[in-house]
Amino acid sequence: MTVKNFLYVNRKAPYGTIYALESLEVVLIGAAFDQDVSLAFVDDGVFQLTKGQNTDGIGVKNFSPTFRALGDYDVTKLFVEAESLAERGLTPDDLQEVMYEDEDDDWAEKPSIKIISRAEMADVMAGADVVLSF
Amino acid sequence: MKFGVVVSEGPYTHQAADSAYLFVKAALEAGHEVPRVFFYHDGVNVSTRLSVPPQDERNIQVNWTALAKEHEVDLVVCIAAAQRRGLLDENEATRQGKDANNIADGFRISGLGQLIEMGIQTDRLVTFGD
């Protein structure tokens, strides 16, 4: 079967609109297709990964823990743009920890989130076969 | 060339469903194939056969249904997004114990896997949304 590079581009904040949640739903289903999957978090998309989300007061499910399960689906490349973080006053410490177990490295625990520059993000985008935008 | 198209915004409020329709028509006229259009997020609302826009306005659902029939375009409505928003075909309505269904001719409800499959099987993917 053809293996393509799928890139999910997340540019919207969570909860105000459903895009972040429904993007995650595509990622989870798409994982069954054994494609090469990467997630990009750009602009307000970086807010999706912040720690400490508590939706008790808005009547909506907090889906941020789902990001931590992505490793179990072999989705292990979460690219976060450094400039988008900085513009929003965020540092990598403001993001939740997302880990995966690397089966090629004796199941060592490794971080899925990689902070990259805007220029590197442009390279990631240019390397995709299929870009799904949310 | 094979084009896959995603419509991710609802009709009438946003231009996305109109733009996507005109794009698909132009692609077919240019000799390309558009095997599937996938409706996601509020885009699923395009598929209701119960919308009744004023007669001097275009009917977005009717346009899509006609295009699908003429060119054998597979119009797929995401089941998860559709169920949230009250779009049900006959089977789903029965299964969920609802007293009505509203999916128009030419549209079918299916899973998100159809979106991924479209990405794998087409040469280009174009998304129209908000």
Place this chain on the structure above:
Amino acid sequence: MSTLHTVNKSPFANQTLISCLGHCKDGDAVLMIEDGVYGGLGGTGLTEIMANAAKTVELFVLSPDLNARGVDASRLMEGVQGVDYAGFVDLVAKHDRTQNWL
């Protein structure tokens, strides 16, 4: 290898066009559609940024959307080309991938 980017938001409403331009590679094309066509106007606060982008990226607007909004093609900044839907299709086919900045 190159990318066709589409932008459908006015650059006077949000940062989408600017973000798109910030991620373009040399030889990419940007097609402004729907409310995005306002990004092609000349003599605006953004014209300098756009002129700079035009050095490495091809800029297009979707003419039917421009016409719908009553913007005469003479109001476009230099270097922005109008295309119809057939031209939109050609741009998608010509570039290796399409990235839609929603």
